[in-house]
Amino acid sequence: MSADFGKIIILTAPSGAGKTSITRYLLGKYPGRLAFSISAATRQPRGTEQNGHDYHFMSVAEFQDRIHKNEFMEWEMVYEGKYYGTLKSEMRRIWSEGKTPLLDIDVKGAIHIQQQYPENILSLFIEPPSIEELQRRLTGRGTESPDSIQARINKAAYEISFKHHFHKIIVNHDLEQACKEAEEAVLAFIGEGQSK
Numbered sequence: 001m002s003a004d005f006g007k008i009i010i011l012t013a014p015s016g017a018g019k020t021s022i023t024r025y026l027l028g029k030y031p032g033r034l035a036f037s038i039s040a041a042t043r044q045p046r047g048t049e050q051n052g053h054d055y056h057f058m059s060v061a062e063f064q065d066r067i068h069k070n071e072f073m074e075w076e077m078v079y080e081g082k083y084y085g086t087l088k089s090e091m092r093r094i095w096s097e098g099k100t101p102l103l104d105i106d107v108k109g110a111i112h113i114q115q116q117y118p119e120n121i122l123s124l125f126i127e128p129p130s131i132e133e134l135q136r137r138l139t140g141r142g143t144e145s146p147d148s149i150q151a152r153i154n155k156a157a158y159e160i161s162f163k164h165h166f167h168k169i170i171v172n173h174d175l176e177q178a179c180k181e182a183e184e185a186v187l188a189f190i191g192e193g194q195s196k
Contacts, residue, residue, distance in 0.1 A: 013126035014156030067151035125166035
C-alpha cells in the first residue's frame with residue numbers, strides 16, 4: 001500500500017434504506033475527523049443542490065474524458081446515460097486535511113473500491129428491514145412515479161444479495177440505533193483516542 005493512501009469509510013445501501021441519514025449523523029458528530037466525499041455525477045442538480053458541495057456536476061463528455069485519464073477510483077453508469085463516480089482527487093483533498101473520507105455510494109461502486117483498495121477500508125451495508133418497508137419509504141417521499149419506485153425496488157432486491165461482501169451489515173429497523181451501530185464501527189476503525 002502506498003504511503004499516500006489513507007483510510008476510507010464506505011456506506012452503501014439500496015435507495016431509501018437510510019444511508020444518507022446515517023452519513024449526515026456521522027459527519028455532524030465528527031466534523032474534525034470525517035469528511036464527505038463529494039461524488040461526480042452527470043445528472044442535473046435537484047432542488048438546492050450545489051456544484052462542488054452536493055456533487056461535482058459535469059457533462060457526460062467531461063465524465064468520459066476523466067474516465068480515460070484514470071481520474072476515478074470507481075465509476076458506474078447507474079442508470080442509462082447517468083454516470084456517478086468517486087474522483088481520486090477528492091480522496092487526496094480529504095486526506096490532506098487530516099480527515100477520513102466518508103463515501104456514500106452505490107453497491108457496485110463500493111464493491112469495486114474494496115477490490116481495488118482492500119487495505120484500510122471499512123465498509124458498512126445499510127439494509128432496510130424488508131423490501132415492503134423500503135417500498136413504503138420510497139412511496140412516502142412522494143418524489144417518484146410508481147414505475148420509478150418499482151425500478152428502485154427491483155434494484156434494491158438485487159443489491160441486498162451482495163450484502164455479505166461488506167465488513168458490517170446494519171439493519172435499519174430504527175434510525176437512531178442504526179446510527180449508533182455505524183458510529184461504533186467507525187470509531188473502532190479510525191480510533192477513539194483523537195479529539196472530535
